[in-house]
Amino acid sequence: MSDPGSGLRVRSKIWLELDGKPVFGRGREELLRLIQGTGSINAAAKEMGLPYRKAWTYLDAMEKRLGFPLVNRLRGGPGGGESTLTPQAEALLVKFDLLQQGFNDLVNRKFAELDF
Amino acid sequence: MSDPGSGLRVRSKIWLELDGKPVFGRGREELLRLIQGTGSINAAAKEMGLPYRKAWTYLDAMEKRLGFPLVNRLRGGPGGGESTLTPQAEALLVKFDLLQQGFNDLVNRKFAELDF
Numbered sequence: 225m226s227d228p229g230s231g232l233r234v235r236s237k238i239w240l241e242l243d244g245k246p247v248f249g250r251g252r253e254e255l256l257r258l259i260q261g262t263g264s265i266n267a268a269a270k271e272m273g274l275p276y277r278k279a280w281t282y283l284d285a286m287e288k289r290l291g292f293p294l295v296n297r298l299r300g301g302p303g304g305g306e307s308t309l310t311p312q313a314e315a316l317l318v319k320f321d322l323l324q325q326g327f328n329d330l331v332n333r334k335f336a337e338l339d340f
Numbered sequence: 341m342s343d344p345g346s347g348l349r350v351r352s353k354i355w356l357e358l359d360g361k362p363v364f365g366r367g368r369e370e371l372l373r374l375i376q377g378t379g380s381i382n383a384a385a386k387e388m389g390l391p392y393r394k395a396w397t398y399l400d401a402m403e404k405r406l407g408f409p410l411v412n413r414l415r416g417g418p419g420g421g422e423s424t425l426t427p428q429a430e431a432l433l434v435k436f437d438l439l440q441q442g443f444n445d446l447v448n449r450k451f452a453e454l455d456f
Contacts, residue, residue, distance in 0.1 A: 231359040234439065236352065238447055240456070243347040290348075319454045323350065323447065330446050331354055331439065338435045340356070 263306035379422040
């Protein structure tokens with residue numbers, strides 16, 4: 225239908241829903257990864273251009289709906305403490321990553337096979 | 341992380357991009373399928389709650405970008421003629437459907453394997 229040089233590509237995305245409503249996808253994945261990398265909800269929110277309060281709201285809502293804690297919100301003395309991901313959040317990221325990888329590979333292979 | 345009864349599900353979506361911009365996805369697929377089913381761009385647009393003019397604009401833009409015709413826009417006498425999909429559009433729908441099927445199956449299987 226078009227040769228490989230024509231620039232036609234397949235894109236894909238996955239997300240998790242709980243009781244029919246989105247609960248985890250790329251945006252929230254990025255938020256958790258940035259907290260993991262920076263040790264700070266504030267820094268993660270800033271990096272995403274997200275108001276700090278909104279980042280908290282997302283985290284609270286996710287934890288409530290998933291039923292387990294995602295971030296150990298440690299507030300130390302002046303300057304605050306480091307926020308770390310819980311083991312459940314780490315596991316969620318690993319699994320979501322594995323899910324996405326297999327997915328992207330398959331869809332690209334299948335797209336090539338179908339000769340769009 | 342949560343038992344199968346908890347309502348956690350994976351959702352997925354795929355779409356086609358040309359030179360980095362979306363050119364075909366579920367919405368446009370639905371439009372073509374409705375034209376296929378009704379023989380009428382007008383009826384298809386109505387069914388989707390889309391202004392008629394907008395449906396035409398989508399079709400024109402898609403055809404221009406993909407480089408092949410999608411709909412034979414036949415205007416008969418009073419009342420107008422029937423609009424049919426071109427062979428290229430039929431092929432596009434078949435391939436997109438096959439692409440989506442394998443995709444949904446895989447992601448659901450993988451999701452189950454990963455024991456979210």
